[in-house]
Amino acid sequence: MTQEKQIRPAPIEYRPIGIIHSPYTTISDMPIQPAGADAIRGTVELFSEYAAGISDLDGFSHIILLYHFHRAGPGTLTVIPFLDTVGRGVFATRAPTRPNAIGLSTLRLVSVEGPLITVEGIDILDGTPLLDLKPYIPEFDAVASTKHGWIDTVRKHARSRRSDSRFS
Amino acid sequence: MTQEKQIRPAPIEYRPIGIIHSPYTTISDMPIQPAGADAIRGTVELFSEYAAGISDLDGFSHIILLYHFHRAGPGTLTVIPFLDTVGRGVFATRAPTRPNAIGLSTLRLVSVEGPLITVEGIDILDGTPLLDLKPYIPEFDAVASTKHGWIDTVRKHARSRRSDSRFS
DSSP states (O other): OOOOOOOOOOOEEEOOOEEEEOSOOSSTTOBSSGGGTTTOEEEEEEOGGGGGGGTTGGGBSEEEEEEEOTTOOOOOSEEOOTTOSSOEEGGGSOOSOOSSOEEEEEEEEEEEETTEEEEESOOOOTTEEEEEEEEOOHHHHOOOOOOBTTHHHHGGGTTTOBOOSTTO | OOOOOOOOOOOEEEOOOEEEEOSOOSSTTOBSSGGGTTTOEEEEEEOGGGGGGGTTGGGBSEEEEEEEOTTOOOOOSEEOOTTOSSOEEGGGSOOSOOSSOEEEEEEEEEEEETTEEEEESOOOOTTEEEEEEEEOOHHHHOOOOOOBTTHHHHGGGTTTOBOOSTTO
């Protein structure tokens, strides 16, 4: 039996466009998602050379941050999520120890002042490198999802559960 | 007046974990977002070494794909979006010509068969390198957004508008 050879595209390099500041300085004891962070505020400091890119952003009530989990341990394929007690495929979780450690948080936009963006509901470690930010557009980002796999049995804990050091 | 020197974090390198296949082989004439793609199907081919990471994914009705806009032109800070006629800050748009060309699409999950994931509503160019995939979890990803800036005046066209070559 011949095995088809899969071509691997070249690695892709991104340069952080800013730094995320938050009250969370240790990996343990953070909210595990924005839902648990409620009114906690943080700021996104966009590097000066990108500041022109946030014109018109202040008209949106919510934004999506994409960032690098800079303190996560090595990527693994199976993880025990904060909300669960058994191993799950990492791509069926939001765990930071992913092959490409990209984080995604949708947060309420409080204000934009020059290159400083204040957000509410932050669940991100202080000092995290920002890769991209996008406006939240309900037609694109809010879907009528109906099934949430293993999460459906444990989701009631998502607001109160805190992180521990398992992914550091 | 002294100007505080901003430290720039090191560039971050990611390796594509798979390839996205779709009916769209040219940048022009694509739906500009999943909302315009309706029932168009595509497949995500996860590279074999990552296949174990999609255990438990089939329990979710929607997934989030993060990918590299591999055919986008150079990143710019001001763009004229498909839906508009005036320049907007790129971070207030979903245009592909971003400083870090990361794309984000939330799609309906049709099936998972081995390393092949079939999705519906695809708005992604054939051959696009996949960086990450995450389950869509409404507590984290669906927010009650209320303001959508410049989009609010033009959003009625998002379902029907097609792309052109402005970002290639």
